[in-house]
Amino acid sequence: MSYLRFEKAVMTNLQESLHRELLRTNRSGAYSSSTIADCNTRKYHGLLVVPVPELDDENHVLLSSFDCTVIQHGAEFNLGLHKYQGNNYSPNGHKYIREFTCDVVPTMIYRVGGVILKRETIFQCYEDRILIRYTLVDAHSATTLRFRPFLAFRSVRQFTHENSVASRAYQEVENGISTCMYAGYPDLYMQFDKKNEFIFKPDWYRGVEYPKEQERGYASNEDLYVPGYFELPIKKGESIVFSASTSAIKTSKLKSLFEKEIAIRQPRDNFYHCLVASAHQFRNRQPNDDRYLLAGYPWFKARARDTFIALPGLTLAIGERDYFELVMKTSEKGLREYMEGKPLTVKLYEIEHPDVPLWCVWTIQQYAKDAGREQGYKMYGKLVHDIVKYVMEDGHENMHLDDNGLLFANGRDKAITWMNSTANGRPVVPRSGYIVEFNALWYNALRFCASLEAEFGDAKFAEQLEELAERCKKSFVDTFLNEYGYLLDYVDGNMMDWSVRPNMIFPVAFDYSPLDQNQKKNVLDICTRELLTPKGLRSLSPKSGGYNPMYVGPQAQRDYAYHQGTAWPWLEGFYMEACLKIYKRSRLSFIERQMVSYEDEMNYHAVGTISELFDGNPPFNGRGAMAFAMNVAEILRTLKLLEKYTYQK
Incomplete structure (x- = not known):
């Protein structure tokens, strides 16, 4: 039984299948993405989406989709699916889908009468190339396949529309054609591993619509160019391989290349393997x-x-x-x-954000725990030393070390923390002054650097850092800890933000904390009561003013909700670490239950990965980007911590 398998009932129900997306990437930043029903619902979707550095710093959709038509006895059965204006879907190829799996490679099984056709898709790891293998599993009479390529040649942030500038020229290449719609773009090579006939029949398919863009309040329709179609016969049991790329390939190699790419794929056959595969996608x-x-x-x-x-x-x-x-x-x-x-x-x-160097120290700290402190110091001790000195000497233009040992940064006019949404050119959450996680990171960095210097480096400098850390510790508690037992989010002169936000979890989770054990427990308990959801920590408590948990609607509406109650899985990674540090093994079963809610996500939204954020209220729908590195990372780190605490004596 496949781990990631969707039966006919799901695939033919567009309300179910169009909300599930699929993503495959390579190491250049190129990707292939659509819904599991193979109907594009975002302007970002496309079968071949590649960077074009000669034009800009964005990805560009070259091949939007590739429709297959089965022909028997003169009857045509189009397996494609597109949404057009007026909520019209055509040609409704989803009704022929029997099942879809993606444990190894995305595999679609179509049934058209007595014809069973299997489609397997691979995005090549180190080339900007999409490979599709079609296998005629069963057929009772002569069968022909017809393929129509839908071309866009545009940035992922724009749309293309019918125009007279687009070039209709094409060149015949081995078992296919190459074409380029606009100057500055690379040629698109479309080739098969067997001879075929290309019929030049240029046309524009007008009014293709993307409902995800409609939901987000953007323009949502475009026209796609189809230069013609390919036709070739296929016999029962035969497989043919199609390649679309920015470079030509010797077509006799396509079958072996497909098999080679399959062989190096790690199956997504359980929760952990899905996360590992997703982790590799961000490289x-x-x-x-x-x-x-x-x-x-x-x-x-x-x-x-x-x-x-x-x-x-x-x-x-x-x-x-x-x-x-x-x-x-x-x-x-x-x-x-x-x-x-x-x-x-x-x-x-x-890289100019003030907390970036401090997060770098935290990252090195994790490396030292994994590789050993001596190796950590050997590799990155100088960098840690230099970062701490840089901060101590006010090297950053927007971060100042006060005499009380705390760091002060100005975020009134420009967002400088991870809560970076803006509206009308100004931060929605203007976190400024003494910012709680900046100073938790700073205290942790001071103590970590001091410990490394004391053990391997400059003992005198270590003493200096310890003295500064003590000042920072006292000031941190005096500044941020309030009478209700939780931490203020930021303090800027007389302005104190009493909002209950998840940034206070960091000093509880870090190895070096300015809080004592009882203070940590109080902060953790408040996070549990007011911020914890099955999909991460809320960015704001429902009891705080301005709570806005639903990340929906036009851009401005979403900007105001982005950090005002939405839930973020990566924050829960630090919450889980804090739980384990305070309550040890007694919280293992609780954390395991929390992880189950993320395993459920493997079959929803973007299949096999974790969305950017979730609504802060039930049913906690996934929103934003289809795959988010920090979320996948912190779930993996939590699973590693679970393993450590489970098997420790």
Whole structure:
């Protein structure tokens, strides 16, 4: 029995199948994505979506979809599915779907009368190439397949419409054609592993509609160009392989290439393996061999804070320390360039945010726990030392170390924390001044650096750091701990934010905390009562003013809800770590139950991965990006912590 299997009843019910998305990526940042019914519902969906660095820093949809038609005795059965304006679906190919599985590769079984056709799809790991294998499992008479490619040649953030500029020219290549709609784009090569006939019949399919964009308050329709169609006969038991890519391929290699790609796929046959496969999807390798972690799909870039938060879970938690070191090599280069005021030579976005260096120290701390403190110091001790010195000497233009040992940052006019939504050019949550997680990170960094220096480095510097940490500890408690037992979110002069927010969980979870055991328990208990959901910690308590838990509607409406009550799984990773540190093994069964709610997500929203955020109220629907690195990372890190506490003596 397949772990990720959807039967006919689900596949033919569009209310069920169109809300489940599928994502496959490669290391260049290219991807292939649609719904499990193979009907695009976002402008970001496409069969072949690739970066075009010659044009911009975005991905571009080249091949939107590839419709297959089964022909027998002159009768045509189109297996495609598109939504058009007026809630019209055509050609309703979903009614022929018998089942869909994606344990190894996405596999669709169609049945048209006596014809059973299997379609398997693979996105090549290290090339911008989509491979589709069609196998005629059963047929009682001569069968022909016809394929129509729907082309877009546009940025994922735009739409294409019928126009006279688009080139209709094409060139014949081995067992296929190549074409390019606009100057500046790469050629799209569409080839089969056997001879076929291409019939040039150019046309525009007008009014294709994307309901996900409608929901989000955006323009939602476009026209797609179809240059013609391919036809080829297929016999019972025969398989044919189709390739779409930005480069030509020797078609005799397609069958073996497909088998080779299958062989290196790790099956998504349980919850853990789904998360590991998802973790690999965020990896990005640039031509100069720089390594990154993309913050999410389909629209996120490699963001500095997200990288440092996600890195331990996406690498160390699954036993892949070597990739941690590769990403850190690129990230350290970028961070040092920023701290030294040099031009950035890496594509690490939002590196200017004040807490980024502090999250880097936390990341290194996780490495030291995994590889050993001596190895951690050998690899990154100098970087930790330099970051702490940088902060102590007010190296950052928007972060100042006060005499009381706390860090002060200005976030009134520009969002500087992970709660970064803006409206009308200003932060929705203007967190400024003494920010609770900034200072929890700072205290943790001071103590961690001091411990490394005392053991392996400069003992005098270690003493200096310990003295500063003591000041920071006292000021942290005096500044943030209120009479109700929880922590203020930020304090800016006379402005104190009493909102109950999840940022107070960090000093409870970190290895070095300015809070005593009783204070930690009080904070954890309040987080449990007011913020915990089956899908993560809410970004704001329902008892606090401005609670807005439903991430729906137009952009402005969603911006105001983004951090005002929505639930975030990655925050629960730190909550779980805090639970285990305080209550030890007595909370294991509770945490295991919480993990079950994430396993349920493997069959919903984006199949096999975790959405960006969830509504803060039942039924806790997944929203935003279809896959989010920090969420996958912290669930994996939690599973690793569970294993550690389960088997420790």
